[in-house]
Amino acid sequence: MNLWERMTGSDMTRQMRDFESRAQKLPTDYQAAWETIKANLWPHSDFTGRNLMPILDGVLSLLEETAADGQSVQEVLGGDIKGFCSALVGAEGAKSYRDKWREQLNQNIARKLGK
Amino acid sequence: MSIRDLIEGKKKWRAHMARVKALPRDYQLVYKEIQKYLFKVGPVELTEGTGLLDGIVELFEEGAAMGKGVLEVTGSDVAAFCDDLIKDSRTYADVYQESVNREVANAMNKVAKKTK
Amino acid sequence: MLKGVLEGCVLEIVSREETYGYEITRRLNALGFTDVVDGTVYTILIRLEKNKLVETAKKPSDMGPPRKFFALNDAGREELRKFWEKWEFVSSKMNELKEENQ
Numbered sequence: 001m002n003l004w005e006r007m008t009g010s011d012m013t014r015q016m017r018d019f020e021s022r023a024q025k026l027p028t029d030y031q032a033a034w035e036t037i038k039a040n041l042w043p044h045s046d047f048t049g050r051n052l053m054p055i056l057d058g059v060l061s062l063l064e065e066t067a068a069d070g071q072s073v074q075e076v077l078g079g080d081i082k083g084f085c086s087a088l089v090g091a092e093g094a095k096s097y098r099d100k101w102r103e104q105l106n107q108n109i110a111r112k113l114g115k
Numbered sequence: 116m117s118i119r120d121l122i123e124g125k126k127k128w129r130a131h132m133a134r135v136k137a138l139p140r141d142y143q144l145v146y147k148e149i150q151k152y153l154f155k156v157g158p159v160e161l162t163e164g165t166g167l168l169d170g171i172v173e174l175f176e177e178g179a180a181m182g183k184g185v186l187e188v189t190g191s192d193v194a195a196f197c198d199d200l201i202k203d204s205r206t207y208a209d210v211y212q213e214s215v216n217r218e219v220a221n222a223m224n225k226v227a228k229k230t231k
Numbered sequence: 232m233l234k235g236v237l238e239g240c241v242l243e244i245v246s247r248e249e250t251y252g253y254e255i256t257r258r259l260n261a262l263g264f265t266d267v268v269d270g271t272v273y274t275i276l277i278r279l280e281k282n283k284l285v286e287t288a289k290k291p292s293d294m295g296p297p298r299k300f301f302a303l304n305d306a307g308r309e310e311l312r313k314f315w316e317k318w319e320f321v322s323s324k325m326n327e328l329k330e331e332n333q
Contacts, residue, residue, distance in 0.1 A: 050214075051207070051210055051211045051214045054157065054159075054162060054210075055157060055207045055208065055211060057162075058154045058157045058161070059154070061154050062154035062155060065150060065151065065154070069147065076151070087155075087208075088155070088157070089211050090206065090208025090209060090211060091212075094208060098156065101152055101155050101156065101194075102152075102194035102198070104152075105149070105151075105152045105193055105194045106191075106192060106193055106194050108148050109145055109148050109193050112144045112148070113141055113145075113186070170273075170277065173296060173299070174252070174270070174273050177252075177253060177292075177295050177296060177298065180292075180294045180295020180296065181253065181294060181295065183269070187268065187269070188269045189268065189269075190270050190271060196270040196271070199270075199271070199274040200273075200274050202274075202278075203278065
């Protein structure tokens, strides 16, 4: 990334384009979730968009892997996408949400291993 | 600079997932849940190429080869295992919050200077 | 069991001879620490490696994939020495406390 790209943010535009082409390969309900997630995260991004990129990348990877597994998007994100997004960026309430993820992880495993 | 590119490049990512698929079913299930959890929590280490995910696969391959059950390897509290694993790593949420705080502080400084 | 103590145990075991994760767990279990699982030992070994207290080497195994072997380096031996020092201190104080009561 050169200075010009950094100043104009064109490196970020390129990355967003990358993200979008990955998102287009997702099933439709996943694509809709991706749009909602972006809409929720964007208000956070006015001056700090660059630091949002790895977070968006993490979500997209999560969507890709779970879609490939044939899970429903509801199962992956839960009902509260807004809360999910706040947790992603570590905003208020993130701690209790991370506890939820932790619980979800152990419950999913218990259920799937049938124990 | 996506997780997949940064971790290992696309080819390596595919090789990584192929190793996962070669694990016994129970190990695969647990691995995938762990991976999902880590994508959500977003430890910076995930993109630093330190082989966080490869390391887990290696641990699992060895455990499976010894005929152990997956929960015997991780313990029944898999989340605790994950958190232990990334205990020293900052998350992207941390990085993000730091940048927000910095920007807010800068903005406040500007206002403070103007009002002087 | 307390995390710091467990880390000391792992350091001590690794200091005796080059060894690998599953073997360390087996040693700890045999010693009576039955609730210690491989995953716990793994996270400790990762941390020792990150803090540059061990040297690692991959060696072929007769069972499954190549194994990662761990051996203490100088920094690791120093860390182990500090651990025992702390341990002596804590255990002597604990005994003092117990005897006070008798």
